[in-house]
Amino acid sequence: MTMAGVDLTWNIARDVNNLFAYHFMVNAFRAGTAVAVVAAVVGWFMVLREETFAGHTLSVVGFPGAAGAVWLGLSASLGFFAFCVTAALFIAALPRRTRRGFSEESAVIGTLQAFALACGLLFASLYAGFLNGVTALLFGNFLGITNGQVATLVITAAVCVVVVALVYRPLVFASVDPDVATARGIRARALSVLFLVVLGVAVAAAAQITGALLVFALLVVPAAAAQAVTARPAASLALAVGFGLAIAWIGLAIAYYSPYPVGFWISAVALAIYSAARLFARSPGRRPVPAGSRVA
Amino acid sequence: MNALSFRSARVDLGGRTVWQGVDLEIPEREFVAILGPNGSGKSTMLNAILGLVPLAAGEILVHGRRPGVSNHDIGYLPQRRSFDPAVRIRGVDIVRLGLDGDRYGIPLPNARSRRERARVEELVELVGASDYAHRPIGQCSGGEQQRLLIAQALARRPPLLLLDEPLDSLDLPNQAGVAALVSNICRAVGVTVLIVAHDVNPILTYLDRVVYLGRGGAVSGSPDTVLTTETLTDLYQAPIEVLHASDGRLVVVGQPEAASYHPDLHHAHGPHGPHGTH
Numbered sequence: 001m002t003m004a005g006v007d008l009t010w011n012i013a014r015d016v017n018n019l020f021a022y023h024f025m026v027n028a029f030r031a032g033t034a035v036a037v038v039a040a041v042v043g044w045f046m047v048l049r050e051e052t053f054a055g056h057t058l059s060v061v062g063f064p065g066a067a068g069a070v071w072l073g074l075s076a077s078l079g080f081f082a083f084c085v086t087a088a089l090f091i092a093a094l095p096r097r098t099r100r101g102f103s104e105e106s107a108v109i110g111t112l113q114a115f116a117l118a119c120g121l122l123f124a125s126l127y128a129g130f131l132n133g134v135t136a137l138l139f140g141n142f143l144g145i146t147n148g149q150v151a152t153l154v155i156t157a158a159v160c161v162v163v164v165a166l167v168y169r170p171l172v173f174a175s176v177d178p179d180v181a182t183a184r185g186i187r188a189r190a191l192s193v194l195f196l197v198v199l200g201v202a203v204a205a206a207a208q209i210t211g212a213l214l215v216f217a218l219l220v221v222p223a224a225a226a227q228a229v230t231a232r233p234a235a236s237l238a239l240a241v242g243f244g245l246a247i248a249w250i251g252l253a254i255a256y257y258s259p260y261p262v263g264f265w266i267s268a269v270a271l272a273i274y275s276a277a278r279l280f281a282r283s284p285g286r287r288p289v290p291a292g293s294r295v296a
Numbered sequence: 297m298n299a300l301s302f303r304s305a306r307v308d309l310g311g312r313t314v315w316q317g318v319d320l321e322i323p324e325r326e327f328v329a330i331l332g333p334n335g336s337g338k339s340t341m342l343n344a345i346l347g348l349v350p351l352a353a354g355e356i357l358v359h360g361r362r363p364g365v366s367n368h369d370i371g372y373l374p375q376r377r378s379f380d381p382a383v384r385i386r387g388v389d390i391v392r393l394g395l396d397g398d399r400y401g402i403p404l405p406n407a408r409s410r411r412e413r414a415r416v417e418e419l420v421e422l423v424g425a426s427d428y429a430h431r432p433i434g435q436c437s438g439g440e441q442q443r444l445l446i447a448q449a450l451a452r453r454p455p456l457l458l459l460d461e462p463l464d465s466l467d468l469p470n471q472a473g474v475a476a477l478v479s480n481i482c483r484a485v486g487v488t489v490l491i492v493a494h495d496v497n498p499i500l501t502y503l504d505r506v507v508y509l510g511r512g513g514a515v516s517g518s519p520d521t522v523l524t525t526e527t528l529t530d531l532y533q534a535p536i537e538v539l540h541a542s543d544g545r546l547v548v549v550g551q552p553e554a555a556s557y558h559p560d561l562h563h564a565h566g567p568h569g570p571h572g573t574h
Binding site: 048050165166167168169170172173176177179180181182183184185186227228231232233234236 | 367368372374376382383384390393397400401431433
């Protein structure tokens, strides 16, 4: 049995054709494409800035937002966006004692993460008969994405990508070398706040396909795999987008033909791509970059 | 016009006066070391020149202008340990940021971009980093990273270069190498270099001038006139001894810990144990 009652044949053209036979699947690919692009671009900077912990926190906070919105009769995407952006502003307001990252605040953040998940559970149980919905919010769903949702995701993704493109070089500078960037007149602090908000939006968008807990499949994996393959910034950014699209498209296609959830397939494809990238980076013939070559 | 003039400059940080009454004139194209015990405000002096730290009194002029208004004319290398090994950006990209890192929008493959790529190659050669400039910066050694960062600081041909302890955390051969490199650049490119140093010895032979920070302000002059028992004793109003080792190295003995002096307490403190300048 498959999701749409369509079985895989050996005719690839027909299988691909079948994929787009239903409008819900077309919308899933549209939304998946928008989300994959924005998550890869924003995730690339998140990995460069070593802010994956912030990204994880934002995704966890999205869950009670979405569950609360559903409980109040609002749309889950509104809840994701509202909570993720608010949490991004909150993290941005935390004092930073270390040069970057916020390791000293990890205890506070960890506590908040647990509480956020618990609140999500509470909201879900307040909304009777929502048990299936909880799984979707946490682990993803691609069924029943409306045209309106697609439009929202495409627009937010486009806005995020344009914002990041506008501040591309100052953001790279402030990410790898905040002190020198500041001395050169770059407003590193303002950029950091701006980036966290963009990260919040990207996480909220991605969570609507992958679920709150599997966001990293689209946010971290494409960037990490691309950066393992090449250290050229433009090339690895482009490669990250390619990996993100591959993860989303292949994951959705497999989910369509299989009885198992999309979140699993997206994460499985992500793992496969990451492993392949790491193997490629270590393959003979490529310039060796072992950790041991670094002289302290 | 002098590269830098300080007139009765004073900086307070967290309610403490870091230094005061500093009067300095630093001519262009000199290679200058800023020396002093820990906490005497050496890095603060660079930050004041950049306008990142406000003056409590007096004034500083950078090429005749207020600090902070022409920072694009200053190459700055802050004190650091090193890049995280995980940073997957090449050395050439780091150098390139010195040219266009503060520009908004996406870099387009146009004539300007070709010019900048050529300039990056030139800078990489100037600091002798061609062998490793295309490796991820996190996988370069401390000395290699330092050379690439010096190239970045020089990218826009700034007339003034501020280096905060660039020799710190390098081994001795690399200290000698980077010191010689900075000195060569100072002469060849004609740039004024201010270098904050913990230990004067690796750069001693190259220096035109030293600025020694202490309790009474700062003394400035040639290394021979400043690094003497008399001058430093005068600066600290406490017995200081400058010893000459047989290999030409200098050791300053008896300088007080900066943290223990305070403008209104400075008669109450005598010299502490011996402290070398390394």
